[in-house]
Amino acid sequence: MERYWLAFVESIEKGWTKLELACPKTGSAPTNWKQKRMKQRKNDPLLLYLRHARNVDQHTLESTVTMYGPRIGLGLRPGATQGYVESFYIAPNGLPGPLIGSSEVRVSFEPAQVRLRPVTDRGTTYAVPTSHLGISLSSILPQHVGPLALRYYEDALAELNSILAAPQ
Secondary structure (H helix, E strand, C coil): CHHHHHHHHHHHHHHHHHHHHHCCCCCHHHHHHHHHHHHHHHHCHHHHHHHHHHHHHHHCCCCCEEEECCEEEEEECCCCCCCCEEECCECCCCCECCCEECCCEEEEEECCEEEECCEEECCEEECCCCEECCEECCCCCHHHHHHHHHHHHHHHHHHHHHHHHCCC
């Protein structure tokens, strides 16, 4: 998962660079579009974080993510005071196999997760983003914030295309 996230961060920034280079250098509408989008990239916590996470990944040894889990737990169901386990195993795929024992015992499983971590780029630390375009993020997992960033850049491209297609 980590390598996919890093590839995404690199690709999203590379895409922005190409979009920026493709934007005409003349004309008020493209110039206004570019200024608006650059301001958003500079001020939006998610977009700012992604830009600096890419820099950190490309130019330092620092990791931009932390791996958690997987975790498997055995415990008692709510209200149970005792239980027993006759057999239990972890399957080759890492998932818990069947539990043979009393019904009071339960198995919990948390899959591995890749989580974003603060990054330090050129002496400035950028916190894990908690909002995007003024809206609080419900999750800071890469698989949740990645699509938000992708949607932002898709919208930026569509907006620039409509500006360039409009009669001058």
